[in-house]
Amino acid sequence: MSAAIPAGYTPAAGLLQGRVVLITGAGAGLGRATALAAARFGATVILLGRTVKKLEAVFDEIEAAGGPQPAIYPMNLAGTTWADIFELAETVEREFGRLDGLVHCAAHFKGFTAMTEEAPKDWLEGLQVNLTAAYSLTRQCLPLLQQARDASIVFVTDAVGREPKALRGSYGVAKYALEGLVKGWSQELGATPGLRINSYDPGAMRTELRARGFVAEEVQKLPGPDAAVAGLLYLLGPDSAGINGQALSRS
Secondary structure: OOEEOOOOOOOOOOOOOOOEEEEEOOOOHHHHHHHHHHHHOOOEEEEEEOOHHHHHHHHHHHHHOOOOOOEEEEOOOOOOOHHHHHHHHHHHHHHHOOOOEEEEOOOOOOOOOOOOOOOHHHHHHHHHHHHHHHHHHHHHHHHHHHHOOOEEEEEEOOHHHHOOOOOOHHHHHHHHHHHHHHHHHHHHOOOOOOEEEEEEEOOOOOOHHHHHHOOOOOHHHOOOOHHHHHHHHHHHOHHHOOOOOOEEEOO
């Protein structure tokens, strides 16, 4: 059973004031919406994504709204190496000296198909973006997060990660593995004061990625990513202190 974000949760003004938050997949969809909201509530946001033009657009929106100046870190998670991730963690420490939040919004699939039909390249790429890169990025940033007084790691997941379904391929396998990662890693990190790690299912959203996977669905009738942002703000901020190793869902 998954837990839920408190019904009607409303973030307080300045909820993330003074915090540094790294968000993957920040150029579009839920990542973009989360970055804009986190900045609006006071966070300095590090925008990680593969398309510079999209990241620049989010950067400009944050600055136009008067939020703390964000940072852009272009990275294609499909082809990243451990050395790339290590360099990212070093850059964050050098430029910011701290990290208070890490949100894994990046997701990847080219379409859903049977296990026996998914091309080997697509299988490997799906596991790389949806699982391995998220793990390695968390691992390399962990020392900085452990230094924070109140830090949060959030893996954005999917209903298929909690109840596997046919025809979800490497995407479904990766999301299922992420749920296990959160459970195991949260137990290992349980002794670290102020550090929590959880998964969050934002539910069905109106995004380009959703439209790609559910071609027969009327995606335009779904709520936009903004509908799921309050839950992520809750998990990033002090209101979720003590919540660790949980599989949460949009209320």
